Amino acid sequence: xxxxxxxxxxxxxxxxxxxxxKKKLLQxxxxxxxxxxxxxxxLVSNAIVGTITNILVHPKNxxxxxxxxxxxxxxxxxxxxxxxxxxxxxxxxLVAISNVTYYKNSFVTNxxxxxxxxxxxxxDFYMLNxxxxxxDIVFLSKNISNGENFSKYLLKNARIIKFECPxxxxxxxxxFGLAREIAIINQLSLPQLPKKKILKNFKKYRCQIDFExxxxxxxxxxxxxxxxxxxxxxxxFLIQExxxxxxxxxxxxxxxxxxxxxxxxxxxxxxxxxxxLKKQKIKVRLSKKGECVYISSKKxxxxxxxxxxLSNFEQILSFSDMFEITGAKVTKNTKNLFIGTxxxxxxxxxxxxxxxxxxxxxxxxxxxxxxxxxxxxxxDYFTFLILKICGGTETTVFMKLKNFFKKNTKKILVNFKKIxxxxxxxxxxxKIVHILKKNFFKYTFENNLxxxxxxxxxxxxxxxxxxxxxxxxxxxxxxxxxxxxxQNSYNSSIQLNNVISLSRIKSFLINNGYFxxxxxxxxxxxxxxxxxxxxxxxxxxxxxxxxxxVMRSTLWIGLLNCVAxxxxxxxxxxxxxxxxxxxxxxxxxxxxxxxxxxxxxAISGFVKTKSWYSTNRNFDFYDMKGIVESIFDLFxxxxxxxxxxKIFHGLKSNCSAGIYISxxxxxxxxxxxxxxxxxxxxxxxxxxxxILWKKIFLKNSFIVRPISELPKIKRDISIIxxxxxxxxxxxxxxxxxxxxxxxxxxxxxxxxxxxxxKGYKSLSLRFIFESxxxxxxxxxxxxxxxxxxxxxxxxxxxxxxx
Numbered sequence: 001x002x003x004x005x006x007x008x009x010x011x012x013x014x015x016x017x018x019x020x021x022k023k024k025l026l027q028x029x030x031x032x033x034x035x036x037x038x039x040x041x042x043l044v045s046n047a048i049v050g051t052i053t054n055i056l057v058h059p060k061n062x063x064x065x066x067x068x069x070x071x072x073x074x075x076x077x078x079x080x081x082x083x084x085x086x087x088x089x090x091x092x093x094l095v096a097i098s099n100v101t102y103y104k105n106s107f108v109t110n111x112x113x114x115x116x117x118x119x120x121x122x123x124d125f126y127m128l129n130x131x132x133x134x135x136d137i138v139f140l141s142k143n144i145s146n147g148e149n150f151s152k153y154l155l156k157n158a159r160i161i162k163f164e165c166p167x168x169x170x171x172x173x174x175x176f177g178l179a180r181e182i183a184i185i186n187q188l189s190l191p192q193l194p195k196k197k198i199l200k201n202f203k204k205y206r207c208q209i210d211f212e213x214x215x216x217x218x219x220x221x222x223x224x225x226x227x228x229x230x231x232x233x234x235x236x237f238l239i240q241e242x243x244x245x246x247x248x249x250x251x252x253x254x255x256x257x258x259x260x261x262x263x264x265x266x267x268x269x270x271x272x273x274x275x276x277l278k279k280q281k282i283k284v285r286l287s288k289k290g291e292c293v294y295i296s297s298k299k300x301x302x303x304x305x306x307x308x309x310l311s312n313f314e315q316i317l318s319f320s321d322m323f324e325i326t327g328a329k330v331t332k333n334t335k336n337l338f339i340g341t342x343x344x345x346x347x348x349x350x351x352x353x354x355x356x357x358x359x360x361x362x363x364x365x366x367x368x369x370x371x372x373x374x375x376x377x378x379x380d381y382f383t384f385l386i387l388k389i390c391g392g393t394e395t396t397v398f399m400k401l402k403n404f405f406k407k408n409t410k411k412i413l414v415n416f417k418k419i420x421x422x423x424x425x426x427x428x429x430x431k432i433v434h435i436l437k438k439n440f441f442k443y444t445f446e447n448n449l450x451x452x453x454x455x456x457x458x459x460x461x462x463x464x465x466x467x468x469x470x471x472x473x474x475x476x477x478x479x480x481x482x483x484x485x486x487q488n489s490y491n492s493s494i495q496l497n498n499v500i501s502l503s504r505i506k507s508f509l510i511n512n513g514y515f516x517x518x519x520x521x522x523x524x525x526x527x528x529x530x531x532x533x534x535x536x537x538x539x540x541x542x543x544x545x546x547x548x549x550v551m552r553s554t555l556w557i558g559l560l561n562c563v564a565x566x567x568x569x570x571x572x573x574x575x576x577x578x579x580x581x582x583x584x585x586x587x588x589x590x591x592x593x594x595x596x597x598x599x600x601x602a603i604s605g606f607v608k609t610k611s612w613y614s615t616n617r618n619f620d621f622y623d624m625k626g627i628v629e630s631i632f633d634l635f636x637x638x639x640x641x642x643x644x645x646k647i648f649h650g651l652k653s654n655c656s657a658g659i660y661i662s663x664x665x666x667x668x669x670x671x672x673x674x675x676x677x678x679x680x681x682x683x684x685x686x687x688x689x690x691i692l693w694k695k696i697f698l699k700n701s702f703i704v705r706p707i708s709e710l711p712k713i714k715r716d717i718s719i720i721x722x723x724x725x726x727x728x729x730x731x732x733x734x735x736x737x738x739x740x741x742x743x744x745x746x747x748x749x750x751x752x753x754x755x756x757x758k759g760y761k762s763l764s765l766r767f768i769f770e771s772x773x774x775x776x777x778x779x780x781x782x783x784x785x786x787x788x789x790x791x792x793x794x795x796x797x798x799x800x801x802x
Contacts, residue, residue: 001162001163001164001165001172001173001178001246002035002160002161002162002163002245002246002247003160003161003163003175003242003245003246003263004157004159004160004161004241004242004245004246005157005159005160005161006157006159007175007242007264008161008175008178008179008182011175011176011179011191012179012182012183012188012189012191014188014189015179015182015183015186015188018186018188021182021185021186024185024186025181025182025185027185027473027474027476027477028181028185028473028474029165029166029169029473030163030164030165030166030172030178030181031163031164032161032162032163032164033161033162034159034160034161034162035160035161035162036160037158037159037160037245039129039130039244040129041129042127042128042129042151042154043103043104043126043127043128043129044096044101044102044103044123044127044128045101045102045151046100046101046102046149046150046151047094047095047096047101047123047127047149047150047151048071048072048075048094048095048096048097048100048101048147048148048149048150049071049072049092049093049094049095049140049144049145049146049147049148049150049153050069050070050071050072050075050078050092050093050094050095050146050147051069051070051090051091051092051093051146052067052068052069052070052087052088052089052090052091052093053068053069053070053077053089054067054068054089055067055068055087055088055089056068058081058113058114058116060114060115060116061113061114063083064081064082064083064113064114065081065082065083065084065085065087066079066080066081066116067079067080067081067082067087069093069095070146071095071097071146071147072145072146072147072148073147074147075097075100075147078095078097078119078120079116079117079118079119080095080118080119080120080121080122081111081113081116081118082118082121082122084122084137086137086232086233086234087137091139092139092140092141092142092144093122093123093137093138093139093140094122094123094138094140094150094237095120095121095122095123096108096120096121096122096123096127097119097120098110098119098120101120103127108120108121122137122138123137123138123150124136124137124138125137125138125237125240128154130240130241130244136234137234138234138237139234139235139236139237140236140237140238141236141237141238157241160245163178165178166460168460169460170459170460171266171457171458171459171460173266174262174263174264174265174266175263175264176191176193176264176265176266177266177457179191180457184438184439184440185474187438193265193374193377193378193381194264194265194377194378194381195377195380195381196380196381196383196384196385203226203393203394203395203396204395204396205222205223205224205395205396205398206224206274206280206336206395207222207224207274207277207280207281207282207338208280208281208282209222209282209283209284209340209398209400210281210282210283210284210400211283211284211285211400212283212284212285212286217344218284218342218343218344218401219342219343219344219375219399219400219401220284220340220341220342220343220399220400221340221341221343221375221376221379221397221398221399221400222338222339222340222341222397222398223339223379223383223394223395223396223397223398224274224336224337224338224339224394224395225336225337225339225383225386225387225390225392225393225394225395226335226336226337226392226393226394226395227335227336227391227392227393228334228335228336228337228386228390228391228392229390229391229392230252230253230254230330230331230332230333230334230335230390231332231333233253233389233390234253234389235253235256235257235389236389239256239257239260240256242260242263243256243259243260243263246263248263252330252331252332253389253390254271254330254334254337254386254390255271255330257382257385257386257389258271260385261378261381261382261385265378265381267341267374267375267378268341268342269339269340269341269379269382270310270317270318270338270339270340270341270342271330271337271338271339271340272317272328272329272330272337272338272340273328273329273330273331273334273336273337273338274328274336274337274338275334275335275336276328276329277312277328277338278312278313278315279313281312281313282310282311282312282317282338282340283310283311283312283313284308284309284310284342285308285309285311286305286306286307286308286309287303287304287305287306287307287308287309287316287319288305289305290302291303291316293316293319303316303319307319310340312328315328337386337392339379339382339383339386341375341378341379343375376397379397410453410454410462411444411451411452411453412451412452412453412454412461412462412463412464412466412467413449413450413451413464414432414450414451414452414464414467415464416429416432416450418464418468419432419468419471422468423468423472423480424480424481425479425480425481427471427475431475432471433450435471435474435475436452436467436470436471438474439455439470439474440455441453441454441455441467452467454467502579502599502693504634505599505631505634505693506577506579508630508631508634509577509601509627512575512627512630513575514575514576514577514601515575515576515577516576516577516578516579517558517559517562517576517577517578518578518580519555519557519558519559519561519562519578519580520548520552520558521551521552521580521581521583522540522543522544522548522549522550522551522552523547523548523550523551523552523557523558524546524547524548524549524550524557525537525539525546525549525550527557527560527679527680528550528552528553528554528557530649530650530673530676530679531553531554531556531557531648531649531650532553532554532649533649535553535584536585537550537551537553537585538550538551538583538584538585538593539551551583552582552583553582553583553584554582554598554600554690555578555579555580555582555598555599555600555690556600556602556650556688556690558578559576559577559578559600559601559602559688560602560672560676560680560682560686561680562576562602563576563602563604563680563682563686564680564681564682567604567605567682567683567684568681571605572605572606572609572610573605573606573607573608573609574602574603574604574605575601575602575603576601576602576603577599577600577601577602578599578600579597579598579599579600579693580597580598581595581596581597581598582595582596582598583595584596596692597692597693597694598690598691598692598693599631599690599691599693600688600689600690600691601624601627601688601689602686602687602688603619603623603624603686603687604619604682604684604685604686604687605618605619605684606618606619607619607623618684618685619685619687620687621655621669621670621671621687623687624669624687624688624689625643625669627689628643628659628667628669628689628691629641631691631696632661632696635696635697637661637696640661640662641659641660641661642660642728643657643658643659643660643669644657644658644660644726644728645657645658645726646658646665646668648668648670650672650673650676651668651670651671651672651673651688652670652671652672652673652674655670655671656668656669656670656671657669657670659689659691661695661696664695666691666692666695666696667689667690667691667692668689668690669687669688669689669690670687670688670689671685671686671687671688672685672686672687672688706772708742708770708771708772710770710771710772710774710775710776711775712768712769712770713768713769713770713776713778713781714766714767714768714769715766715767715769715781715785716748716764716765716766716767717764717765717767717785717788717789717800718749718762718763718764718765718800718801719762719763719765719789719792719798719799719800719801720756720757720760720761720762720763720798720799720801721760721761721763721792721796721797721798721799722759722760722761722796722797723752723759723760723761725796727747727750727763729796730747730763730765730792730796730798731745731746731747731765733788733791733792733795733796734765734767734788734791734792736791737787737788737791738767738784738787738788741769741784742769742770742771742772743767743768743769743770744767744768745765745766745767745768746765746766747763747764747765747766748764748765748766749762749763749764750762750763750764751764762801767785767788769781769784
């Protein structure tokens with residue numbers, strides 16, 4: 001939001017004495033900086049401010065008027081002759097006088113007009129380089145002193161400030177709201193909403209307002225102004241200058257006044273030409289499916305269903321408060337004007353921001369009001385401005401209610417002990433109450449509990465944490481010590497407290513060429529159905545879009561989106577991983593939601609970059625299996641896990657396995673199904689795994705044994721068994737046969753292919769024997785190996801390969 005600095009000073013005069021008010025604004029999340037005013041210097045300089053004290057008709061030419069203008073004690077009165085007949089006694093104007101004012105680099109001189117001397121002329125916006133039309137005369141506000149040099153006035157009020165406010169602070173979308181916040185921070189008197197008394201006219205209004213039958217709470221207030229002159233009128237200089245600095249200038253005076261009022265007070269008004277309304281009937285309703293509006297003769301916009309609109313029979317008058325809609329649009333020929341404004345309750349559905357795509361722009365400004373008891377005051381202020389500038393007669397005010405009732409802001413329970421625990425510093429209860437009272441929070445004691453009620457304009461204060469944030473911003477972030485959290489560091493030695501170290505797993509993966517990604521926790525339910533076809537998901541009530549409408553139950557979707565993105569950009573070797581929470585519906589848990597910490601990896605493409613001296617190969621299942629085993633080996637859990645075939649949705653049935661630790665399923669691994677690869681537009685096979693990484697430490701016990709000083713003996717055997725026999729069964733059988741020996745057994749090769757019968761596989765095992773007492777004898781080792789071969793032959797019909 002960009003505005004002239006003088007506008008703030010006008011609402012809070014004592015602010016001129018506050019030097020560091022911008023630094024204090026930064027503490028509450030409002031960033032400010034000055035921006036240059038890029039307007040060109042005026043064509044006229046040293047123009048003088050004056051007040052018209054007398055008006056006469058020129059005795060020799062009735063087309064000219066003689067104006068007597070008082071220019072202060074120094075210049076006294078000057079006579080100005082002009083053909084313009086728009087002035088009244090008491091108008092504050094800007095005058096270029098002879099021998100004082102420069103116009104286009106030369107002095108203004110006296111001019112004789114039909115025997116009378118004109119000692120200058122009235123200045124218009126064109127002369128000030130603030131308009132393109134000549135004779136748009138500058139009218140000034142009453143607070144500018146007569147005789148003041150207008151060049152110095154412009155220089156004094158030239159600064160423009162740009163404010164960047166938090167998106168949840170709706171109350172800071174207007175100048176009054178900003179001025180109020182600045183006054184509170186600097187402990188100044190609060191600005192007051194403008195109060196203008198108008199002559200109460202009991203003329204009856206002509207329009208009728210009706211509501212469609214819907215459950216929302218709405219209050220619509222309106223009045224009419226008849227017989228106004230919208231053609232030969234000009235905005236006062238102060239209003240026009242403030243709008244120009246905000247980049248909100250329109251040709252129509254009434255449209256400018258609506259925007260000016262919105263900028264100043266935050267209240268939005270509808271204005272319509274009554275004479276263009278069919279039977280003077282307006283209906284507040286929700287749009288239907290496929291309904292559209294015409295912005296001009298060439299532009300048509302289709303509305304989202306259930307958009308709040310104002311209509312005159314089938315003709316839509318307004319949606320999202322846009323002026324451009326044809327129909328009852330106000331023009332310079334408008335004689336009879338309808339002014340209306342809508343109020344809502346704070347929790348109304350219509351107060352939620354909606355993106356409206358219009359002319360390639362996104363309109364997210366909240367233009368609906370929530371302070372019904374301030375509405376009449378602002379309506380009178382708006383009426384006063386219109387009557388002063390355009391003339392006319394106003395009617396009585398009519399208020400139409402739809403399920404509306406006055407509702408105070410919510411009371412919030414505050415726990416002082418919790419505040420001190422969160423902040424890490426003790427703030428006395430009296431200090432907390434004092435801070436909130438200064439910010440116009442009300443408090444009550446009920447059953448020895450303290451409840452705070454935020455002021456009506458603080459719609460962002462909804463829960464206790466919001467109040468804590470308010471206390472921090474007003475207490476001062478610099479007063480809260482910045483101390484690191486107390487935490488235990490991981491040591492590779494044995495620790496009794498069994499510290500879990502996710503960072504160690506990440507470091508291992510990064511050192512092996514993996515990249516960590518971070519994806520959204522809310523995803524497309526269509527993709528999640530591929531992996532959990534029979535499961536209900538945790539649905540988001542107000543999703544950003546249908547593609548982000550459920551909470552994830554797997555990390556694989558984020559990984560697959562990343563793989564597809566990089567494959568489309570010709571990356572040939574992809575290694576990525578992610579850690580994060582997954583969400584499941586569970587009636588046994590609090591709020592019926594269970595959260596689990598997962599670690600997931602995905603690989604695709606070539607194992608390494610291409611080179612001239614070596615052949616390359618694609619990643620396969622066993623590359624990923626090796627990574628899984630290495631992760632468990634980091635924590636001494638390798639012997640406690642086994643990976644066995646298990647079918648999972650989304651993985652190929654012949655390349656899908658479960659990951660078990662101590663016979664408990666903690667993850668899955670496999671190759672992505674080709675049908676799902678097509679849905680993600682993935683061209684290369686993808687191998688994935690996903691584990692509950694905290695379960696690695698379920699039974700984290702270490703066995704410490706000495707290392708033998710005697711030499712070890714190694715023996716290798718290769719056997720042929722049926723394909724459905726798992727290698728872990730073979731290894732466990734060998735351990736059982738040699739249970740009285742100190743031996744290590746592991747599989748180091750598996751082979752399918754030539755010279756191996758279909759339906760069978762070749763397994764190569766390595767035995768490492770060692771002793772702590774004596775050197776092992778060859779005959780003893782051979783006998784033990786023969787016992788293993790015989791046991792495998794009897795149990796699995798294994799055949800020893802030559």
